[in-house]
Amino acid sequence: MTNYVLTRVANRTGIITLDRPKALNSLSLDMVRALTATLLAWRDDAAIDAVVIGSTSEKALCAGGDIRFFHEAGRATPQTGSPLLEDFFTEEYALNHLIHFYPKPYIALMDGVVMGGGMGIAQGGPDCGLRIVTERSRIAMPEVNIGLFPDVGGSHFLSHAPGRLGHYLGVTGVTIGAADAIYVGLADVFVPAAQLDALRALIEATPGAGLPAAIRAFAASFSAGAGELEAQRDTIDRHFGADSVAAVMASLETDSSPFAQKTLATMRQRSPLMMSVTREMLVRGERLGVADCLRMERSLVRRTFEHGEVLEGVRALVIDKDNAPR
Numbered sequence: 001m002t003n004y005v006l007t008r009v010a011n012r013t014g015i016i017t018l019d020r021p022k023a024l025n026s027l028s029l030d031m032v033r034a035l036t037a038t039l040l041a042w043r044d045d046a047a048i049d050a051v052v053i054g055s056t057s058e059k060a061l062c063a064g065g066d067i068r069f070f071h072e073a074g075r076a077t078p079q080t081g082s083p084l085l086e087d088f089f090t091e092e093y094a095l096n097h098l099i100h101f102y103p104k105p106y107i108a109l110m111d112g113v114v115m116g117g118g119m120g121i122a123q124g125g126p127d128c129g130l131r132i133v134t135e136r137s138r139i140a141m142p143e144v145n146i147g148l149f150p151d152v153g154g155s156h157f158l159s160h161a162p163g164r165l166g167h168y169l170g171v172t173g174v175t176i177g178a179a180d181a182i183y184v185g186l187a188d189v190f191v192p193a194a195q196l197d198a199l200r201a202l203i204e205a206t207p208g209a210g211l212p213a214a215i216r217a218f219a220a221s222f223s224a225g226a227g228e229l230e231a232q233r234d235t236i237d238r239h240f241g242a243d244s245v246a247a248v249m250a251s252l253e254t255d256s257s258p259f260a261q262k263t264l265a266t267m268r269q270r271s272p273l274m275m276s277v278t279r280e281m282l283v284r285g286e287r288l289g290v291a292d293c294l295r296m297e298r299s300l301v302r303r304t305f306e307h308g309e310v311l312e313g314v315r316a317l318v319i320d321k322d323n324a325p326r
Contacts, residue, residue, distance in 0.1 A: 120152025
């Protein structure tokens with residue numbers, strides 16, 4: 001078991017703690033395998049009634065996949081494809097599927113940065129998931145920034161957001177906070193960071209079967225306040241309801257509001273190809289189940305790395321940090 005994935009059991013609850021703080025808990029293949037093995041074992045263990053996943057760091061639950069690894073593995077075998085990348089994405093998506101259909105309560109403490117692959121391990125299914133956010137939560141599916149698309153089930157959970165909010169989040173890759181995450185349906189309850197020690201004590205003291213109800217009762221007196229997306233909902237639905245990325249941008253150009261112009265400026269910095277791929281993926285995702293969404297993403301990610309744009313995007317944003325993809 002990797003040292004970055006810590007596990008223990010308390011009061012019939014399996015507790016997973018990610019402990020790779022210097023990398024904001026970015027997921028390696030070993031971490032994916034450790035999470036999968038743990039969840040499979042606890043799924044079949046009658047002594048475990050619930051699972052909680054959190055972090056040793058207040059800075060992040062998980063910032064996503066280890067994109068430096070993606071870059072190194074992709075560059076090593078650019079023409080034939082990387083077996084390591086094949087293994088990583090296949091096993092990561094299988095983990096996402098396992099979490100979505102987990103038969104026991106799956107509770108994610110989404111404190112700090114939760115992006116990309118971090119969203120994949122936080123988004124439990126409607127029958128099992130409970131997602132907790134704080135004022136420190138910074139949530140995004142930012143893959144278009146590096147020439148990729150929102151994967152790890154993003155074609156499902158973004159496409160099922162209200163109106164065109166999922167299209168907005170996926171195509172722009174913008175970061176949102178707690179209130180917006182709850183409004184969009186990417187989180188369930190808000191707990192102030194100052195109350196996290198009390199929440200952890202509650203988790204330790206409550207038998208696993210009663211944990212979701214106990215957490216909801218604990219969080220009931222707290223409010224995340226107002227976000228931006230609810231106020232901009234009509235604007236987002238109007239512009240992102242257009243039938244192509246080019247049409248979305250043309251629509252935004254006619255709107256002089258600060259929000260529309262900021263959104264347009266953001267889109268001009270993104271990969272045109274990946275914005276179009278993301279939009280089409282979300283349109284298709286609306287009528288697909290989780291498994292088919294993950295299969296679609298698996299095919300897309302293979303082709304994306306073959307195309308090479310993601311490798312250049314990672315180089316520009318993360319490796320050389322010149323922010324000038326070629």
